[in-house]
Amino acid sequence: GQGEMVTFKAHGWAQLDGALNQEIEAVLLDSCVRELPELVTASLEKAEHNGRRARCRVYGMVQNPKVELDKEILRKAIRNVFTDVKQNFQDLFRKK
Secondary structure, X not given: OXXXXXXXXXXXXXXXXXXXXXXXXXXXXXXXXXXXXXXXXHHOEXXXXXXXXXXXXXXXXXXXXEEEEOHHHHHHHHHHHHHHHHHHHHHHHHOO
């Protein structure tokens, strides 16, 4: 699908009993990215026109799906959280 803020692709399968296994890629366009916190945008892969790309896998049952983030996005997110905490501590001690 394609909209004003997101381009969305899914590959995989869904069964009539509600079981599913989908690889999902979403490209958030610049207009959407500007609304996100810096910590989030820094964790996503850069895409065309200042957009950001997110990938995940959705699997299990429709009633209770499981979401697995792309490993690279997860690594960046964890690194960015620790970097943000470190920066906040440094800023806190500089002010005193």
